[in-house]
Amino acid sequence: MNRLTQLPTLRINPAKTLPFTYREKKYQGMSGDTVAVALYSNGVRIFSKSTRYHRPRGLYSLDGECGNCLMEVDGLPNIQAETSLLRGGMTINPQNIKSFEKDSGPDKVDPAGFDYQKFHKPYKMWPYFLKRIRNAAGLGVVSPSFRMKGLFDEQYLNAEVCVIGGGPAGILAALAAAEQGLRVILLEARPWLGGCSDYRSAEYTPGVALYSRARELAKAVEDTPNVRVFSHTFMTGLYADNHVTAFQIGAQGDHFNERYMEIRAESVIAATGCIERPLLFENNDLPGIMQASCAHRLARTYGLLPGERAIFSVGHDLGIEAAIDLSDLGLPILCVADCRPDVQDPRLIKELTERGIPFMPGWVVSKAEGGKSLEKVTLTTIEGIRHHAVECDTLVASADLTPAAGPLFMSGAKMEYDFHTGFFLPGQLPPKVHAAGRLIGLYDPFSIEASGHLAGLNAAKDCGASVDALLKTAQKEIGRLPGPARGSKWMLPPSVSLNRDIVEKIFICLDEDTTVKHIDQAYNMGFDTVELMKRFTGAGTGPGQGGISGHNLPLVISRYHSDSVMPTLPGTVRPPLVPSFLATYSGRSRDMVKRTPLHESGKAAGALFQRERVWKHARYFSDDFTCREEIENVRGNVGVTDVSALGKFRIFGPDAVNALQRVYVGNMSDIPVGKVRYSAMCNEDGRLIDLGVVTKRGEEDYYFTTTADRADSAMEWIRYHTRYDQWNFHIVNLTDAFAAINLAGPNSRELLRKITDADISGDAFPFMACRTFALRRETSRDSETSNVSDISAIPVRVMRLGFVGELSYEIHAPASLAESLWDLLMEAGRDFGIRPFGSEALDALRLEKGHVIIGRESETRTTLHDLGLGFLWDEEHAGISTVGVPPLKFTRYQTGRLRLVGFKTEDPSRAPRDGSIIVEKTIRGYVCTARYSFTLKEAIGLALVESRLAKKGTRLQIFEDGMKKDERLYATVVSTPFLRSVDG
């Protein structure tokens, strides 16, 4: 197809061609083409088949206002071909190939709400139909193995003024605000500024075309340092406090493919202009029918004439202007019909006459005919008296303009029907939101610019600039210029009268294949408002987000209310205004994984890591996932494990003890210095939320640990629950500052003795005590140079705890010395045969000891009593009320709750899977953790069961996922701990 390559308005580079593949054939596009334009230039006319009726659909708008041009590009489904730029080497395919191959769809259309009504009777048939409907419905296919490619970024911006829309009004607004020294952000959806002036060759002033003016304005705003211009940026939402969301498509050379943006602005100006209101007539969806701006831009921006014999049926002056311009560019135009009998600009009519194009005011297209594409249209007078059929291949059809008022809807403005323009316009705008330009119905280029300037000044005023004098001048100026133009009220062809037999294929929504007949049927079923109609018929709920139907739908519905006082109301517009990738919203998708200070040491020792919430834990140290050797080495010898993920805090000050009393259920007031107390935190429901130890390190100075999950919120929790008390204490989060290693096993004391001078005998360092000393290498201890300042000495805080049920030491050391500490322990333990053990072995070891892990043995209803940990609660609290204590009182003797019990299976070799359910006739509980215990040589586990099953000796029936219906695993409730041991 020949392309016009010399136009000054072109946005393509004709010298540079880009190869691409469409349906496995090679084609060439031009640099700057969108995917849709490149296909159109290569003769592609059918872009998709519609969702429901599989009707052929073609290029209709160029701004993605409908789903006609959704395609699969490089394996990504549902790419809006109209707005996506062509890149060299793209592979493009139509969607729903099966129906694409077929010639045409069914002749009859289903009635409205067809699938809601027909398939539910009898109800048991519904699942069958559901499956079939789901298979048939939807657009595009994503393969489960699909991985999104590309770079996605995010940006959070602040500005005084945010202008949405980079046409003349938006640019003037941005400039006016910028002149006041304010920071301005200008968002434009197209890759360039200029709005609809960008492609118009009509005169702005004698000798200056509108497109020259647009380029001049674009340059002026781009050169203004305090205006940040974001082109190819789609505004998606406007929220309270003028919080604007948008996303930007990366240009060549940008570091991102798409970028999510949030802009916080003091004042917002919407200058989004207009889109076109579709003309409704029979078969208005045939390929070859397009909007006026689509045809105009195809030629002016992309150098492509839309067809060979064109008919125009429009309802606004921009459409007539497009006809004149396209005729000058070489498009044969058979006639221009205008549904308005008068009010056209006489200069335009004169120009049509000069070119010999018949002008037919008061005529409109009532019917289109054709197979795969348009062949013939029927023109009718608006009274419906005379008809005239013409053969043509292109029909430029548009009833009127309609404001792209999405930002105004979302600002919370009440939108009302304006009888002059025929637009839905804001009755009153909320504070600090302004509208300007064609969006408010203005037509004259000078009025549009003046309204932009005025809006810019108003926004500047919102931000505190003193612009009163300037405002007065601007208001006077705009009063002098033409106001909003009268809009066309055209809606339906005269052959269509409601409540009678309506011709079937007048599509009010192309995306969802909703016809005017559907609206009629739905109305007769009682769906009488836009919102109900949208939901029942689907109109406006497709990928175009109501762009095509948003205006016509309320107008058509209002015809049914002609005898009532019900106002014509538009539907609700919700964010996002423009669909984007989920990947864009996830932005950089940073993986917030944390590694402990001992990550590298563990890795060197052969650890296999597993992600647990934010942490990467060393779970196994061998390929044997039962961890037998790791476990047996702890029970019989000595092992080390990294427990650095524990939350670690210092709390000190005169009221530190009170703060601890407030959150811990145990009594914290009588811990002697150097001692450790095991305790729990509950929430106000009495649910166990944290288990840890509190150590008194000095007067008014405590060190406490929390579970890894609570490390992030423990400080917040304590401060929250003491917020009214004015207590004097400080908390420091030492979680990341300290590493922690658990040294466990019968040989642990012997090992430790080798590397410390401190007295760690059972008497000097008993169970539940905390000591601070230094660890250093044997050789450096023996050497005479050894002294306090020996750099090989590692200062440690050691607590004798019993989580795994052996003699064990929890060694806390500064994170920077963690690796040295690990090496020191491994070296000193070599003679013993020390082995590191992972979180899986730890899990099995603590299970033998009957210790619980929060979230494994507890859930959102599990109280301290349910877990048998009621002994941790001490009613003596030195007068301080404690979080969670009242419900602990209430539930102390409560029955009918799930209780934690230990069990042994009858088949000692077989442990049920974690999460298996405990059944009688119904579910009576579930297995929390179960393992084969290498120490006890039998399978043991912990389960939450109904309290009446909690008695020792009760036989439990366990049902594992995948078992046969009557198959069970039997277990007996036993007392815990399963293993009596040295400590704990």
Next chain:
Amino acid sequence: MSLTITCPICGKRNGYEFRFGGEDRGPRPDEKGMSPQEWCDYVHNRANIAGVQKEWWCHRDGCGSWFTIRRDTVTNLEIEN
């Protein structure tokens, strides 16, 4: 999140930085003599007003302090006292 919150220590910041702590209801009532129903009501039920309310926020990605602001729950705007 379109909300901005003014932290008494760090100033006006993006709402993303904060954690909500619920409406201000004063210190915890004396638990003595409270029935489970009354306790449940205290723990779980809120006035949930449409309008200006005094409420707690924690500047978790900042100074870590708890403080109150007044916010209009209808417009989601912070109200200066």
